[in-house]
Amino acid sequence: MSKEIGVAIIGCGYWGINYVRVFSELPNARVVVACDQRAERLHEVGQRFPGVVLTTHAEEAVKMKNVDAVVVCTTATTHFDIARRSILAEKPTLIEKPLTRTAAESEELVHLAELHGVLIMVGHTFIYNPAIERVKEYTQSDQLGQMYYLYARRTNLGPIRQDVNALWDLAPHDISIFNYWLDTKPDWVSAVGARVLGNGREDVGFVALGYPNGVVGHIHVSWADPNKVRELVVVGSKQRIVFDDINIQERVRVFEKGVTPIQTDSSNYGEFQLLMRDGDIISPRIAVSEPLKNECIHFLEAIEQGKQPKSGGKEGWEVVQVMEAIDRSVELHGAPVEVGLLHKAVGM
Numbered sequence: 001m002s003k004e005i006g007v008a009i010i011g012c013g014y015w016g017i018n019y020v021r022v023f024s025e026l027p028n029a030r031v032v033v034a035c036d037q038r039a040e041r042l043h044e045v046g047q048r049f050p051g052v053v054l055t056t057h058a059e060e061a062v063k064m065k066n067v068d069a070v071v072v073c074t075t076a077t078t079h080f081d082i083a084r085r086s087i088l089a090e091k092p093t094l095i096e097k098p099l100t101r102t103a104a105e106s107e108e109l110v111h112l113a114e115l116h117g118v119l120i121m122v123g124h125t126f127i128y129n130p131a132i133e134r135v136k137e138y139t140q141s142d143q144l145g146q147m148y149y150l151y152a153r154r155t156n157l158g159p160i161r162q163d164v165n166a167l168w169d170l171a172p173h174d175i176s177i178f179n180y181w182l183d184t185k186p187d188w189v190s191a192v193g194a195r196v197l198g199n200g201r202e203d204v205g206f207v208a209l210g211y212p213n214g215v216v217g218h219i220h221v222s223w224a225d226p227n228k229v230r231e232l233v234v235v236g237s238k239q240r241i242v243f244d245d246i247n248i249q250e251r252v253r254v255f256e257k258g259v260t261p262i263q264t265d266s267s268n269y270g271e272f273q274l275l276m277r278d279g280d281i282i283s284p285r286i287a288v289s290e291p292l293k294n295e296c297i298h299f300l301e302a303i304e305q306g307k308q309p310k311s312g313g314k315e316g317w318e319v320v321q322v323m324e325a326i327d328r329s330v331e332l333h334g335a336p337v338e339v340g341l342l343h344k345a346v347g348m
C-alpha cells in the first residue's frame with residue numbers, strides 16, 4: 001500500500017476549504033495543516049475537521065516535517081511568494097489559478113521547480129471535469145470536422161473580488177479549457193474591458209483570441225450580469241458542441257449540424273457551394289464525478305508516480321502570458337497584442 005501523503009492547505013477561504021474536504025476524503029492523503037490569515041476561517045476548519053493543525057503562518061506550514069505536499073489557495077497576488085517558499089522547501093505544490101499575477105513570476109516558479117526537481121501543478125479545475133474531457137474527445141476525433149471557432153460566456157452578478165478584475169478572476173478558466181482542447185496557446189489577443197460598477201476594476205470583459213491555423217476564440221466575462229451563464233461552444237464543419245455547466249442533466253450537447261464549403265467546379269477556383277448537414281442532437285451520457293476531487297487525485301498520482309500533471313507549471317504560465325497580453329490590449333482599447341512576446345501590440 002502506498003504511503004499516506006501529508007498535505008498542507010494554505011488559504012482556507014471560499015474555495016480553499018473544499019481542498020481541505022476533498023483531501024480529507026481521499027484514502028491516500030491526510031490534511032495535516034491548514035493555514036489562513038483570518039482566524040474565523042481557521043475556526044471553521046477546526047470545527048469541521050478536528051485533528052488538523054491550524055496556523056496563520058504559511059512560511060512555517062510549508063516547512064513542517066510531516067507536510068509532503070502543499071496546496072496554495074490564497075488570493076492570487078500572494079500565490080508567487082507562497083509557492084516559491086514551498087518549492088524551496090522541496091514540497092510538491094498545487095497552486096490555484098491564476099498561477100501568478102505576472103508571466104515573469106510564473107517563469108521564475110517553473111524554472112525554480114525544475115532546478116529543485118519539484119513537481120508543480122496549477123488548479124485548472126475544469127480540465128479535470130469529465131464533460132470537458134468528453135468535448136476534447138469530440139474535438140480530436142473526425143466527428144467535429146474542421147474546427148472553425150469557439151466561444152465562452154461566464155457571467156453572473158459577482159462574486160466581486162478585491163484583488164483582481166473580472167478578467168483575471170474568470171477568463172483563466174476559459175483560456176485553460178481552450179488551450180487544453182486545442183493543445184496550444186493563442187498567438188494574439190484583443191480585449192476590451194468596462195468598469196460599470198465603479199469599483200476601479202474591469203467588471204466586464206470581451207476577449208478575442210487568435211489561435212494557430214486560423215481558429216478564433218472569444219470569451220465574455222462579467223460580474224455585472226444578472227443572468228448566470230457558464231457556457232462554452234465549439235463550432236466545427238460537422239458538429240456544434242455545447243458545454244453548459246449549469247445544465248446538470250445535459251452538460252454536453254452535440255448538434256450534428258454544420259456547413260462546409262465545397263468546390264463545385266475544379267476548373268474554376270472561384271466556384272464554391274455550401275454543403276449543409278442537418279442531423280441529430282445528442283446528449284452523451286457522462287459519468288458524474290467532482291472535478292476538484294479528480295484534480296486532487298491527479299496531483300497525488302503525479303507525486304506518487306513521478307509523472308507530469310495535465311496542468312503543470314508550463315500550462316499555468318501560458319495562461320498567465322495570455323492574461324498579461326489581455327491587460328495590455330485593454331490598456332490599448334482592444335488593439336491586438338501578441339502573446340508571450342513582451343506583449344507587443346501586433347504591427348507596432
Ligand SMILES: NC(=O)c1ccc[n+]([C@@H]2O[C@H](COP(=O)([O-])OP(=O)(O)OC[C@H]3O[C@@H](n4cnc5c(N)ncnc54)[C@H](O)[C@@H]3O)[C@@H](O)[C@H]2O)c1
Pocket residue numbers: 010011012013014015016035036037038041056058073074075076078096097098123124125169
Ligand atoms: N479552480 C476554481 O474553480 C476556483 C474557484 C474559486 C477560486 N479559485 C481560486 O482560489 C483562490 C482563492 O479564492 P477564494 O475564492 O477562496 O478567495 P477567498 O478570498 O475566499 O480566500 C482566500 C483566503 O486566503 C487567505 N490568505 C490570503 N493571503 C494569505 C497568506 N499570505 N497566508 C495565509 N492565508 C492567506 C485569506 O485570508 C482568505 O481566507 C484564488 O486564486 C481563486 O482564483 C479557483
